[in-house]
Amino acid sequence: MKKILTLLVSVLCTISVYGQSSLGYSRVNTVTKVGDTLVVKYQYSKGTDSNGNAMPDATLYQFDIQYNNKLLELLENQWIPQSTSAQKAVNTWNGYKFTIDSEKDQTDFDGQYLSWLSGNSSYETNSDWSVQRVTYQDVNSLESGDEFMKIRYKIKDKANTNYSDYTNIINANWANYKESDGTQIDVDGTSTLSLSNIQGGDAGNVSLSVSSNIITNNIGDGSDFSYTIYTKGDTQTPLASGNFDAAGDATITGLENDVEYDAYISIDSSKEYLDNVVTVSDLALVFAEAIGAGDGPNGISTTFDYYLQSILANVVGTSIPNGGDINFQDSYEILAYLQGVTTNSTTYISQTGQALNISGIKTTFGDEVNGIATVSPTFKPTDLNKSFNFAHTLAGDVNFSHGFEPTSENADIPTSAQSNTTQRSMMARGAKLNPETANLDLTSELKDGLVEFTIGSEVEEMIGAQFNIIYDRTRLVLDDVIFDTGNTMTNFSNHIEESGKINIGSFDQNFEATVKTGTPYKLIFTPTVELQNTSGLITFKVNEGVKADGTQIKFIMN
């Protein structure tokens, strides 16, 4: 203690009024991302007095610096002076941080040094910081501008730290420059070093969600969907993949901040409800588009509400981006599909076992670019945004019954380009294809030893209707399908015997005739076992009609 006091008195007595020398430190290179090497130079600058005369030379240069060890990893200390007579030392202590003497400026480095000696400033334990003491002593003084050393640090990821950015990551604590006779030299300098715009690093938990009417309308749930993530532009090497939860949410780890990724959303193609994706309502929309409705003001007319429908409806032939068009081939392929007729064409009609997925960022889903609908798979986690909402739909699902109906303004086909007969542009985006409802009576009945399934309808204005029916094939054999829909309707029935399914319906390609009311459809089954009644033997899921303007009619049964 006596020594310290003696030293303190000695130091205080030797302080004179000089201009400030300085300890400078600044980064040498440009760093932009986590993992980059930051090079910081520590530099001596010789001060001048009030007359502009150079300050006395120093022979002892000593200073303490500290760096945030959560954000920087010390790689290397590199001495710059080449003097062979110099004595050099660097000491390091981890887990300490300097608490300055608040009575003095932080950059009053010699003052802080004296305060540290006297106990008015101190080092406190702090696991986030490391302290280095640099000591250089030589008979020959350094020239102003000479560098003491360069220190290399690796920029660490701030994820899982208590820091949200890279400000104030290096400080100088104090400096002790002395002349050869021990005279203390005033020193000031840089208070702190910060970095900004450092990108990359573990993005932590990144949230993806998927939107689809499959989830919204409880056709299935979010766990039916999965995601695959690639580096942007790559489709070969998945970086991550997994399933969404029932709500359609997923949490992904292992991604980096400020890196662009592509996410592709898929649905489990084994789901039986995929056989209900493309129905007579989609057929009506495609037929209407194929027929066209005359020229619009810009010479082009469409019956669609969204640009994306052109992609979804183009179930066969040249793709829309490559100059394809919606034509009768598309509509007849859908009709053939509903009838269970196999064609030689390669079709893009989503069904069980063949899910043709289309997904992209929800807010821009189906946005028009150069007349073509687009979807974007790209997302970029950043410090400020780690949640991304995706939308999903399926090829062939022109009315979005099993997909996400676009909500972006840019996905909307303007009224000026639409047919006058089908304009729904005044309706809210995302709800233009909402179905109307109507009552219907579907019953099974045991009659004269046969099981009759009848569809009773008093619904008018239907130019099409479809019913997807499942029967107990262990007890029933389908004998007959009886249509009484009117003379000009095109009726279809698609019987998939091995799975006990039959899809029946009608459609008027001229959009004029309507399905006759009464009992337009009747199925006759022969029981293969003795039956007293028929409860549960025949079930139905898809029951829908369509009006001439393409509006879907959702049947409600009491």
Next chain:
Amino acid sequence: MKKVLIIVSTFLLIGCVSDDDILSPIDNNIVDVPESLVIDDLKGIKVESTIVTDEVKMNIKLPYTGVYRVKIRDISKELISQEKLEANEGDNILKVYVSSLKNNGYTLELTDDNHDIIGITSIVVNN
């Protein structure tokens, strides 16, 4: 005398028959109802087992002979199957066939032909 005795005997025999025996209607719907399907109320629907594989017996007990409907609804109460049948007053032992239903919970609803509900029960399909 012989005629008088025959007439007296006839009156005596009639006198041994209770009034109830004479006034009760004849029950044409005599059904052997298993204990598990007994419905104490005058009307309703009951299944032999809530968890069903392939098929299950049910009893629909009706207030009068007529046309009724047995409806199967899914979790959202959407109708997915409906039988229309003529059934007798009292107990009617029938079946519900579930092999074409997905494993799930369903509601069985008994209504008259005007869709007025008579009874409701639930089943869980576990094929």
